[in-house]
Amino acid sequence: MTPPVPPARLLVVDDDKGILPVIERVARALGFDVQFRDNGREAIDGLEELDPDVALVDLQMPGLNGLDVLRAMRDADPDCRVILMTGNPTIDTAVQAVQGGALDYLEKPFDFDRLRRLLAGVRDGIERREALLQADASVAQRVEFHGMIGRSPEMQQVFDAITRYAPHVRTVLVTGETGTGKELVAKALHAVGRRHARRFLTVNCSAVVETLFESELFGHVRGAFTGASDTKVGVFEHADGGTLFLDEVGELPLTLQPKLLRAVENGEVQRVGSLDTRKVDVSVIAATNRDLKADAGAGRFRSDLYYRLSIIEIHLPPLRDRREDIPYLTAAFVREFAARVGRPITGVTTAAELLLQRAPWPGNVRELRNVVERACILSDGRMLTDRDLASAMAISGQAAASAPPMLPFDEADDADPNLLSTVQRDQIQRVLLDTGGNKAKAARVLGVSRRSLYRWIERLHLEA
Ligand SMILES: Nc1ncnc2c1ncn2[C@@H]1O[C@H](COP(=O)(O)OP(=O)(O)OP(=O)(O)O)[C@@H](O)[C@H]1O
Ligand SMILES: [Mg+2]
Structure with a gap:
């Protein structure tokens, strides 16, 4: 309303x-x-x-x-x-x-x-x-997209790319540092695409013993190797009609890469121990936190497979390069964990928010999420304080960094007020105070129109 x-x-x-x-x-x-x-x-x-x-x-x-x-x-x-x-x-x-x-x-x-x-x-x-x-x-950029929170231009571009590619492409490479949300992107691609009613299967390419991996991917026939007492269907056949998420594809053994290429390119798989070729129709989303191009250049990854996988690439920037997402992510995580620990925690204090804004986040969104979860457990108030968060961050080994960055403020933002960060609320209140309640001036300082400032004030129930 x-x-x-x-x-x-x-x-x-x-x-x-x-x-x-x-x-x-x-x-x-x-x-x-x-x-x-x-x-x-x-x-x-x-x-x-x-x-x-x-x-x-x-x-x-x-x-x-x-x-x-x-x-x-x-x-x-x-x-x-x-x-x-x-x-x-x-x-x-x-x-x-x-x-x-x-x-x-x-x-x-x-x-x-x-x-x-x-x-x-x-x-x-x-x-x-x-x-x-x-x-x-x-039509404002969505803050939430298939379970992903993001308000930064970088994340809006990711949401855009997913929307555009999902219905049309069968292979996507998702890249980005650990914890940036690659798996969420894979799931969103599946959810937005035409195969959303079909299976979404995940294979972690680093977690499987090399010798069993071929069978895991493509299946085997009875007696194909010692211990193969039954015929087994591999994930490619299992995911037929749906989506296969190949996580940490950079870890895929070199010997298996030509077979993966054939499956991706021609939709052809062969069960281990069988000469029959089977046709499958599988959309493959591969993810990696490695520099696959460099790996390909150095011969650690097959170039032909790399080029085939990377025709469409969606890159997730590290959290430190899109800090304006931090307040939104924080608000969502606070809500999630407050509900989980069953306490009425409503947000974070300004000092806490600044602490989060300054942190380097080498573990990206996953780390932020973990920190908020721990802070929710540690806290005994309605707001997470900088002390709660500092303790939670100390556990995760985060050092509080130096200069606070500029805080974002966007007039097109029509987000759920509960999602609005306390930083923005405080920012508006502070500017109103600094300008002696002169809304025209305050609006200019904040970089929004006067009318939009009225809206904020109403929506946030601020005293002008
Ligand atoms: N934009 C986001 N909005 C909300 N939650 C996110 C976002 N990005 C990541 N997360 C959360 O952070 C955690 C890590 O995300 P995800 O597993 O997708 O990262 P990843 O890039 O696959 O990491 P890794 O390379 O370590 O596998 C998950 O709990 C996920 O829900
Ligand atoms: Mg992952």
Whole structure:
């Protein structure tokens, strides 16, 4: 549900209060809130509080004139439209007004139709921007994709690649350091692809004894070797019609690689001890945390197999290169483990969040997950503190690193507020405090539109 957005605000600045009633009538009919100041100084000093979307400013006033007010308003809030009014128009001031960034220039006495059209235009512009923002938010990059959490551009690209490739390709190589989520990507590829109703089987190429491996993959016939008392179907045949996930494919014995190539390329497998070739239709997703290309170059991995597997490669960057994912991952893991340990842990403190942001995470997401799990067990409060996390990290051998990175903030974010990190909440609150509650300024500091900031404030139940 979208929280209510405040009505558009019109500020009228004129030393002559007489024009106000008519302007009010026109503006209110268009849904504007109308405010009035009778001199430029008060208008400028009150800008933070008034926070207008559009201002009608008289050009000739005692003290600060309309052009001064225009300049100050443009500086304070470039989003605010300013319309100048004058009873004594000259070409010069008209030019200056437009150069100063005025939306338009109205002559007194007013042409009310023109005023109505101008204000309606401003209102439509605001609504359009609103609609765009909301559309942005609704097609906003998904924070969660088939069990994977990721808000960084890098992870959004991964989600994109999975969506695009899954229906069409039969072989994908997933690369990335340990714990970056390669297995999750494999599962997502299967889930999004056409074979989702069929089997998804996993073989870990490093965990199988070499001599048994061929049989594991391709099966054997009775009597094929000592101990082969029965015919056995290999995983390739077992996964027929579905997906086979070959984890740690870089560990696959060289002697078996030509057979794997044949299975991948031609869909042909041969049970050990049999001369029959069987056809299978299996999608193969291979994963590795090694540099397979280098291995191929050095003769540790067959080049032909490497090229066949790597036609489509999805690479998962290490967590330290996509730190903006950390708050989202943390929130999801806290939720998961709080439920598991049966305690109402709602999040992490700001200090804790900074600690997580700075850590090097050599074990990537898996390590973060383990740290959060341990911290949930250690903690006895509603929030995980930096001490809980430091203890949990000490166990995992993580050193707290130095400089805190920039914290991300994205206005298209329409995420579940429970998923919003305390860092973002604190960040918004701090900026509001620093700017003395000036939302236009705060929005600029945060790099979001004013309207989007209103949404955050409403959604997070913050005090402005
Ligand atoms: N983007 C993510 N969102 C949520 N959980 C994740 C994400 N990436 C990884 N994880 C979690 O981290 C752990 C490790 O993920 P996964 O097993 O997929 O990593 P991997 O790349 O296969 O690691 P390895 O190379 O060590 O096998 C799992 O518990 C997984 O659920
Ligand atoms: Mg893995």
